[in-house]
C-alpha cells in the first residue's frame with residue numbers, strides 16, 4: 103500500500119515537472135515567425151460589454167473635503183524625476199460656472215526615502231479648465247484645481263554638497279563619473295522607494311502618505327519589471343475587472359494607449375451613458391461630454407460604503423463565480439470564491455481593490471490621447487481635459503506638446519505619438535520624431551517601443567484601415583530606426599501581428615499589438631473584415647482626424663481587394679475579449695509579452711496570448727535598411743515573406759500548448775470556443 107502511494111506521488115511529481123517544463127519551454131518566440139494566422143472567436147458565454155458605473159456609485163464619490171488632494175497620479179518625467187498630479191477644490195457644472203482661482207491653493211509635494219520623514223519638498227503649478235457649451239439646454243463645466251509638481255532630488259540645501267561632489271570628481275579627472283554622479287546626486291535614486299504627501303501645508307491640507315518605486319536608470323541591463331499596457335479603458339464594471347487584474351500583475355509602470363474615460367458618451371446633463379453617441383444622441387448640437395466622469399475615473403477612491411457586499415455580489419454575477427466568504431483587511435476586502443463553472447470547483451482568494459487613484463498614485467501612468475479625448479467645445483477648443491489633467495514629459499523630450507513625447511524607462515525608449523494632430527512628414531510631429539530617433543543611443547536603450555491610439559495593422563471590421571494616411575506618412579521612418587514593438591488601442595479586442603512592414607511580412611518590421619480591450623461601454627469588437635459580409639464599405643471607418651487613404655491590396659492573396667477573404671497573413675493571433683497586456687523586458691534581446699484576459703483573473707498562470715519578442719539588431723541594423731527610409735509608398739510591396747513551414751519541434755510545441763492550456767480553459771469556462779481556422 104505504502105509502495106503504491108509512493109509510486110503515485112512520484113508519478114504526480116514527474117507529471118508536474120513535465121507540465122511546468124513543457125509550458126516554460128513552449129512559449130513561442132518571434133524568431134519562429136511568421137506564424138500562421140489564428141483566430142479565437144468571442145466566447146458567447148461572456149457578455150460583450152457592461153454599463154458604466156453610475157456617478158452615484160460609492161466608488162466614484164469624493165471622499166475628502168474640498169481642499170484636500172484627490173485623484174492623485176504619477177507620471178514619469180525623466181529617469182530621475184517624477185510628476186505628481188492631483189486635484190483640489192470643487193468642480194462645478196451648470197448654466198453658469200465660475201472658474202476657481204488656482205492661486206488660492208499651493209502645490210506642494212513632501213517626499214523622502216523613509217516613511218513619515220520627508221527630507222525634500224518641491225512646489226509646482228496649478229490650473230483649471232472649463233468645458234463650455236453655449237447651446238440652449240446644455241450645461242457648462244469648470245474643473246477643480248489641477249496641480250502638477252515635478253519631483254527629483256534637487257534641493258537648495260543640497261547645492262553645496264552637489265558642488266563639493268562635482269569638485270571631488272573633477273579632481274579624479276573622470277568625466278563619466280562626474281556626469282553619472284551628478285545625474286544620480288540631483289535626481290531620484292533609481293529603484294528606490296519614495297514616500298510622499300501632496301497638497302497645501304498652509305491650510306493644512308496634505309494627503310495621506312503615498313509611496314512609489316523609482317524606475318531604473320537607462321542602460322542595456324536595467325529594465326522596469328513589468329510594463330502594463332491598457333487601451334480604451336472606460337469606467338464600466340469590465341474596466342474595474344481589468345484594473346483589478348492588472349493590479350494582481352503588479353506593474354512597475356503603465357502605458358495607457360488612449361480613450362480613457364468615455365465622458366463623451368454622455369450629454370452634459372449626465373444621465374445614463376450610451377454605447378454609441380451618434381445613434382443615441384442624434385440631436386445633440388455638438389458631441390457633448392459629461393466632465394464629472396473624468397473626476398470619477400481619476401478618483402474611485404476606497405470608502406466605507408464600498409466595503410459592503412453589494413459590489414462583490416455584482417462582480418460575482420458578472421464573473422460567474424460564487425463568493426463564499428468575505429472579510430475586511432488592511433488592503434481592502436478579501437474574499438473567497440468558487441468558480442461556478444469550474445469542473446474542479448476549487449476555492450481561491452483575492453482582494454477587492456478600487457479603480458484608478460489607488461493604482462496610479464503608486465505606479466506611474468503614461469497616457470497618449472485617443473479619439474475620446476478630443477471633446478470639442480465652444481470656439482473649436484479640443485482636448486482640454488486631456489491636456490490639463492495629465493502630466494507628460496513633453497518639455498523633457500523636446501516636443502513641447504502633450505500630444506506626442508518620448509521618455510526612457512531603464513533600457514527602453516518609449517515614443518508616444520499623436521494620431522489626432524498633424525502626422526504628415528512635413529509637420530512638426532514628424533520633425534520631432536526624426537530628431538528623437540536620431541538622438542537615440544541603442545547601446546543605452548536597446549529597446550524602442552512606440553505607442554499611439556489607432557492601430558495601423560488591424561483585421562477587425564471596426565476601424566479597418568482607418569489610419570492608413572498616418573501609416574503611409576510615418577511607417578518608413580519608424581521601420582528605418584528599428585522600432586521593436588508598437589502598441590495601440592482603439593479596436594476593442596486583441597490582435598498580435600506577425601512582424602510586418604508596409605503590409606509585407608518582414609523579420610525587421612515592428613511587432614504590432616492591439617490592446618483596445620480595456621472594458622469600455624462601447625463593448626468588445628467581434629467582427630473581422632474578412633468575415634463574410636463584414637468587409638467595411640468605403641464610407642465606413644472615417645477617422646476623426648486626418649484624411650482617408652483606404653487602399654486595395656496590390657499583391658498577395660488579397661490582391662485587388664479592400665478586404666482579405668481570410669485572416670490576413672500579417673495577423674498572427676486575434677481574440678475578442680477584454681484584457682490588458684504585460685511586457686517584461688528580460689535583457690537587450692528578449693522580452694516576454696503576455697496578454698491577460700479578464701475572464702482569467704481568478705486563475706493561476708492563465709493567459710490569452712504569450713510570446714517572447716526577440717530583437718535581432720545584427721540582422722536589422724539601420725544601415726541594412728538605408729534605402730527604405732525614403733520609401734513612402736501608398737501601396738504594399740510585393741509579398742516576399744510568406745509563411746515558414748513550422749519545424750517539427752515547433753509543431754509539437756504548438757500541439758502541447760493547445761492541449762495543456764487551451765483545452766483546460768475551455769472546460770473551466772464550460773463553453774465551447776468556436777475556433778476558426780486554427781492552425782497549423
Ligand SMILES: [Fe+2]
Pocket residue numbers: 334361472473474555591592593
Ligand atoms: Fe478610440
